[in-house]
Amino acid sequence: MSEPREDADPDSPEGRGGAAAVLPAAAPGSGRGALDRRRILGSAIEFIDAQGLPALTMRRLGAHLGVEAMALYRYVPSRENLLDGVVETVIDELYGDPDVHLEPGHGWQDYLQRLAHGVRRIALAHPEVFPLVATRPPAAPWVRPPLRSLRWVESFLVALIDSGFSQEAAVSAYRAYSSFLLGHLLLEVSQKGVAVNAEDQPEGVPAEQEAVDLSQYPTVVRLEPLLSLDESAAEFEEALENLLERLELVLREGRTPRRGDTRD
Amino acid sequence: MSEPREDADPDSPEGRGGAAAVLPAAAPGSGRGALDRRRILGSAIEFIDAQGLPALTMRRLGAHLGVEAMALYRYVPSRENLLDGVVETVIDELYGDPDVHLEPGHGWQDYLQRLAHGVRRIALAHPEVFPLVATRPPAAPWVRPPLRSLRWVESFLVALIDSGFSQEAAVSAYRAYSSFLLGHLLLEVSQKGVAVNAEDQPEGVPAEQEAVDLSQYPTVVRLEPLLSLDESAAEFEEALENLLERLELVLREGRTPRRGDTRD
DNA sequence: GGCGTTGCGTTTACGCCGTAAACACGCGGG
DNA sequence: CCCGCGTGTTTACGGCGTAAACGCAACGCC
Numbered sequence: 001m002s003e004p005r006e007d008a009d010p011d012s013p014e015g016r017g018g019a020a021a022v023l024p025a026a027a028p029g030s031g032r033g034a035l036d037r038r039r040i041l042g043s044a045i046e047f048i049d050a051q052g053l054p055a056l057t058m059r060r061l062g063a064h065l066g067v068e069a070m071a072l073y074r075y076v077p078s079r080e081n082l083l084d085g086v087v088e089t090v091i092d093e094l095y096g097d098p099d100v101h102l103e104p105g106h107g108w109q110d111y112l113q114r115l116a117h118g119v120r121r122i123a124l125a126h127p128e129v130f131p132l133v134a135t136r137p138p139a140a141p142w143v144r145p146p147l148r149s150l151r152w153v154e155s156f157l158v159a160l161i162d163s164g165f166s167q168e169a170a171v172s173a174y175r176a177y178s179s180f181l182l183g184h185l186l187l188e189v190s191q192k193g194v195a196v197n198a199e200d201q202p203e204g205v206p207a208e209q210e211a212v213d214l215s216q217y218p219t220v221v222r223l224e225p226l227l228s229l230d231e232s233a234a235e236f237e238e239a240l241e242n243l244l245e246r247l248e249l250v251l252r253e254g255r256t257p258r259r260g261d262t263r264d
Numbered sequence: 265m266s267e268p269r270e271d272a273d274p275d276s277p278e279g280r281g282g283a284a285a286v287l288p289a290a291a292p293g294s295g296r297g298a299l300d301r302r303r304i305l306g307s308a309i310e311f312i313d314a315q316g317l318p319a320l321t322m323r324r325l326g327a328h329l330g331v332e333a334m335a336l337y338r339y340v341p342s343r344e345n346l347l348d349g350v351v352e353t354v355i356d357e358l359y360g361d362p363d364v365h366l367e368p369g370h371g372w373q374d375y376l377q378r379l380a381h382g383v384r385r386i387a388l389a390h391p392e393v394f395p396l397v398a399t400r401p402p403a404a405p406w407v408r409p410p411l412r413s414l415r416w417v418e419s420f421l422v423a424l425i426d427s428g429f430s431q432e433a434a435v436s437a438y439r440a441y442s443s444f445l446l447g448h449l450l451l452e453v454s455q456k457g458v459a460v461n462a463e464d465q466p467e468g469v470p471a472e473q474e475a476v477d478l479s480q481y482p483t484v485v486r487l488e489p490l491l492s493l494d495e496s497a498a499e500f501e502e503a504l505e506n507l508l509e510r511l512e513l514v515l516r517e518g519r520t521p522r523r524g525d526t527r528d
Numbered sequence: 529g530g531c532g533t534t535g536c537g538t539t540t541a542c543g544c545c546g547t548a549a550a551c552a553c554g555c556g557g558g
Numbered sequence: 559c560c561c562g563c564g565t566g567t568t569t570a571c572g573g574c575g576t577a578a579a580c581g582c583a584a585c586g587c588c
Contacts, residue, residue: 074536179447
């Protein structure tokens with residue numbers, strides 16, 4: 001039963017035994033056990049995953065931990081800082097993922113593949129948190145995106161440079177890789193997230209909310225089955241492999257690529 | 265003086281005479297002239313561009329328009345709806361852009377090129393607004409990303425199908441294109457935006473804020489000049505052209521691509 | 529045992545937020 | 559004349575983030 005099916009998404013939370021969802025954080029009612037920063041952050045992640053980001057307030061998070069809101073301020077200087085901590089904590093799950101390595105033992109393609117899937121696993125495990133990863137101002141203005149921690153940026157750059165990339169190529173690879181991950185995962189997560197959104201309308205008949213008039217968009221209507229089909233895993237894989245091929249070219253030609261010689 | 269320099273970014277707000285920034289909205293002090301939804305939305309965009317998203321409150325926006333906050337509610341049902349309107353308005357700038365066409369007159373590549381640059385122009389013109397475009401729940405759960413309006417999705421799909429794409433190929437092209445735009449532009453915008461962020465610290469010495477310890481990340485430090493170098497325009501162009509080439513393959517082979525026969 | 533200190537959580541309070549509801553007021557048609 | 563209606567204001571409420579003061583148990587030290 002719990003064996004992965006043929007077409008199961010290898011990065012989906014239930015689909016494998018990987019990392020993600022490792023923090024303790026205990027039940028909300030059982031309000032014992034010393035408060036501390038880690039417990040607060042873990043609880044916040046759990047809370048966001050369950051109730052959605054806008055539902056997270058200091059008072060509610062306090063209640064979730066069986067404590068007054070102000071108690072949190074002994075461990076967290078502000079709500080903003082708490083959100084930063086949430087992002088950092090979530091990204092840190094990469095370190096606990098046995099399939100992702102800080103050092104490329106089997107070549108840079110393998111390294112990038114594993115890293116990408118690791119990040120995807122995190123995104124899928126915390127769909128409500130991931131947009132925060134994309135949106136929060138970074139530690140250093142220039143690193144920016146999903147691999148927020150400088151340690152991963154360092155690891156990325158070293159891996160590629162050690163594999164023969166020039167410094168320029170490594171940096172531009174980092175940018176391409178980042179924006180690919182960011183774009184694809186943000187899209188995927190929000191596609192999933194909206195279906196069962198946190199804010200629910202428990203009305204008797206949940207259907208027919210506003211139902212925008214689709215009659216002017218016949219193609220959209222006709223392709224709606226295709227559009228709502230979820231082939232994220234395959235698309236991710238394909239785009240990722242395309243990116244890796246592109247990088248391979250960059251590496252081999254030792255320069256920034258200028259579209260293949262297919263014309264001109 | 266105002267002629268675009270050789271290497272000027274063709275999508276930067278000052279670099280060309282395109283659309284973007286077309287709304288009237290008049291000065292804040294001059295608080296006359298009938299309030300209406302358009303004026304409110306325009307003012308909100310202006311406000312966000314100037315002060316950043318978190319600074320936008322109903323009261324402040326009211327003040328910006330020379331009016332009490334509650335007056336806005338006669339034209340806007342809620343703050344959430346106002347933000348939706350802001351996103352919609354910003355995307356609607358596409359219609360006013362003379363370089364972007366709803367119908368592909370010169371082939372689908374030209375169509376996609378123009379569309380992509382049009383969206384990029386909007387992103388660069390409203391860097392503080394753009395993350396909202398990425399983050400807000402969509403009208404229809406499955407369209408999701410930057411081309412939020414169904415009209416553009418319709419246009420996109422029709423353009424590709426008319427050019428010979430299969431329905432499946434058109435949909436998957438839409439996804440690839442969307443996530444590319446989203447990822448790249450979000451990254452680019454946030455890279456720009458952070459430098460001169462809205463929340464300023466007007467302290468005497470603006471430097472040396474926290475300055476995380478970079479000593480453990482020598483490669484990051486060494487490549488910092490490269491990392492902070494802004495080659496967004498070139499990278500955008502390259503990634504876009506690569507995407508178009510990929511789509512060309514899809515079209516020619518009439519199937520979803522499975523990585524070139526470079527191995528296996 | 530008495531007693532200051534220290535650490536953790538609570539209480540109280542403030543100003544700002546989004547917004548519901550009642551209100552003030554100018555203007556065009558019976 | 560006045561009556562309704564459209565438009566903006568006033569007032570009010572509950573919830574927010576958080577500063578400041580407080581209560582109180584555990585502990586070290588004499």
